[in-house]
Amino acid sequence: MTELNAEVVVAGAGPTGLMLAAELRLAGVDAVVVERLPERTGLSKALNLQPRTAEVLDLRGLLPRAADRAFATVQEGHFAAIPVSYAGWDTRHPYQLGIPQAQVEELLEERFAELGGKVLRGQELLGLTQDPSGVLVETSDLTLHCRYLVGCDGGRSTVRKLLDVPFEGDSGVGYGVVADVVVDRAPDSAARTWTSMRGLVQSAGATGFRGLIPLAEPLHYRFTFGDRASRPSSFGSPVTEAEVHAAFAETYAPATITEIRWQSRFSDASRLAAQYRVGRVLLAGDAAHIHFxxxxxxxxLGIQDAANLGWKLAAALHGFDDVLDTYESERRPVATAVLDNVAAQHGLLPQNPSARALRALFTTLADLPEVSHHLSGLVSGLAIHYPAPTATHPLTGTRLPDFPLPDGTWASTLFHPGHHVLLTTPGADLSSLPTVPGPLSTTDLPTLPFGPAALVRPDGYFAWLPL
Ligand SMILES: Cc1cc2nc3c(=O)[nH]c(=O)nc-3n(C[C@H](O)[C@H](O)[C@H](O)COP(=O)(O)OP(=O)(O)OC[C@H]3O[C@@H](n4cnc5c(N)ncnc54)[C@H](O)[C@@H]3O)c2cc1C
Structure with a gap:
């Protein structure tokens, strides 16, 4: 066994773990990632970045790299495959970026490496013990001594299980299959490029669904199918090619699949970790929450967990342990809200006559600007705001919308170093400014869009404004 020391060990090199590790390195923290797999799979479950995630990446100067790797820009969101508009949200990024998860992981790992980090592959976390001063982590070949451990090890998280943290919720009733396929001709009902959510998902039978999202290359599609109300007896076994061909033919014949690049089964389980923190060990991403x-x-959700946690762990390492407790109090309610909106989306899928009627009604309602605004805020992450202490400015805990600076750049660039940012104007009263739990950059501007001054957290939420 080789022994290593690190300030923070991150278990899992998925998008959550890599984002967190990069945030920690940016904050000067000696962070190490241990990953079970010997190499990247190159496979992608997720295909999109939501507007708030685009903003979060922009705060670190990473959005152009994501845009370079994207294959689509979708100018709307969707709720149960009902399109919803981003109109009315004060954001520079009112779109979903179509980008494969593997590309997101690659760019975050590239970023982590640029900041001096390294993913230790083929290292499955097998054990952990903690005491008030630190955590001992055991992997396949290593013993690591660290101050904090974060389990970003996915829905079946070993870290969560070793902590004995209940994964509360249910295992669902339905299932889905995802397959990236090449077809001999574009089905009549399928879009040629991914610019809208309209018509991408269709009903099949009484409770089934089929979805076809065009990928980067012509005739390449993300094919998703399943049943929302029942699972086949084969649910626990690998997806067969025959199963994929049959489901495709039912809806899209005479088009046929000429190649299946990969396929995987998923469930509609919905679960949330009862705690996000046990002593010096924390959970983030799918390790803390799963849903359809x-x-x-x-x-x-995972990338934003990481953006919330990174600077707080750095603060805790410098003695601001109280800040770390706000990770769970801020992020667990956000995950609860996502699980709730996913459950609501389930109820709107056309699985029986009353659900079909409800969906028709809801589709009409979703055309109303206020309804669309509300729903797009839920799914995009733009509506997230964190609880603020009483007697604080009403903007406390809300996100800072980006705004132009006099030199022609954007306020988001001030956050590239990952510091708190104090924005001030001449004569602003800073007497009630709280102690800042980490490095602070100060920028004086002639005017600000929201008042005379503000302290903004590294993840782009207002921490303080004068009353
Ligand atoms: C079919 C499907 C489609 C989806 N589409 C979307 C979408 O369009 N948009 C979206 O936002 N989300 C989507 N998701 C969800 C998204 O894929 C996950 O939320 C995301 O992968 C979670 O990232 P993570 O880093 O938290 O966990 P994971 O991606 O699961 O990464 C966990 C990592 O930890 C490693 N690991 C596991 N155990 C250990 C251990 N003991 N020691 C060390 N390493 C370990 C794993 O090998 C893995 O690399 C989809 C999911 C599915 C199933």
């Missing part, structure tokens, strides 16, 4: 992939939210 309605609305395209899971990866996005």
């Amino acid at each position: 992939p309605a609305g395209g939210q899971g990866l996005n």
Whole structure:
């Protein structure tokens, strides 16, 4: 066994673990990632970045890299495959970026490496013990001594199980299959490029669904199918090619599949960790929450967990342990809200006559600007705001919308170093400014869109404004 020391060990090199590790390195923390798999699979479950995730990446200067790897820009969101508009949200990024999960992981690993980090592959976390001063982590070949451990090891998280943290919720009743396929001709009902959510998902039989999203290359599609109300007896076994061909033919014949690149089965289980923190060990991403992939939210939730946790762990390492407790109090309610919106989306799928009537009614309602705004806020992450102490400015805990600076750049660039940012104007009263739990950058501007001054957290949420 080789022995290593690190300030933070991150278990899992999925999008959550890599984003967190990069955030930690940016904050000067000695962070190490241990990953079970010997190499990347190159496979992608998720295919999108939501507007708030685009903003979060923009705060670190990473959005152009994501845009370079994207194959689509979708100018709307969706709720149960009912399109919803981003109109009315004050954001520079009112779109979903179509980008395979593997590309997101690659760019985050590239970023982590640029900051001096390294993923230790082929290292499955097998054990952990903690005491008040640190955590001892055991992997396949290593013993690691660290101050904090974060389980970003996915829905079947070993870290969560070793902590004995209940994964509360239910295992669902339905199932889905995802397959990336090449077809001999574009089905009549299928879109040629992914620019809208309209018509991408269809009903099949009484409770089944079929979805076809065009990928980067012509005649390449993400094919998703399943049943929302029952699972086949084969649910626990690998997907067969015959199963994929049969489901495709039912809806899209005479088009046929000429190649299946990969396929996987998933369930509609919905679960939330009862705690996000046990002493010096924390959970993030799918290790803390899983749900049916309605609305395209899971990866996005994980990346935003990581953006919330990174600077707080750095603060805790410098003695601000109280800040770390706000990770669970802020992020667990956000995951609860996502699980709830996914459950609501389930109820709107056309699985019986009353659900079909409800869906028709809801589709009409979703055309109303206020309804669309509300729903797109839920799924995009733009509506997230964190609880603020009483007697604080009403914007406390809300996100800072990006705005132009006098030099022609954007306020988001001020956050590239990952510091808290104090924005001030001449004569602003800073007497009630709280202690800042980490490095602070100060920018003086002639005016600000929201008042005389503000302290903004590294993840882009207002921490303080003068009353
Ligand atoms: C069919 C499908 C479609 C989806 N589509 C979307 C979408 O469009 N948009 C969206 O936002 N989300 C989508 N999701 C959800 C998204 O894929 C997940 O939320 C996301 O992968 C979670 O990232 P993560 O890093 O938390 O976990 P994971 O991606 O699961 O990564 C966990 C990592 O930990 C490693 N690991 C596991 N155990 C150990 C261990 N003991 N030691 C060390 N390493 C370990 C794993 O090998 C893996 O690399 C979809 C999911 C499915 C199933």
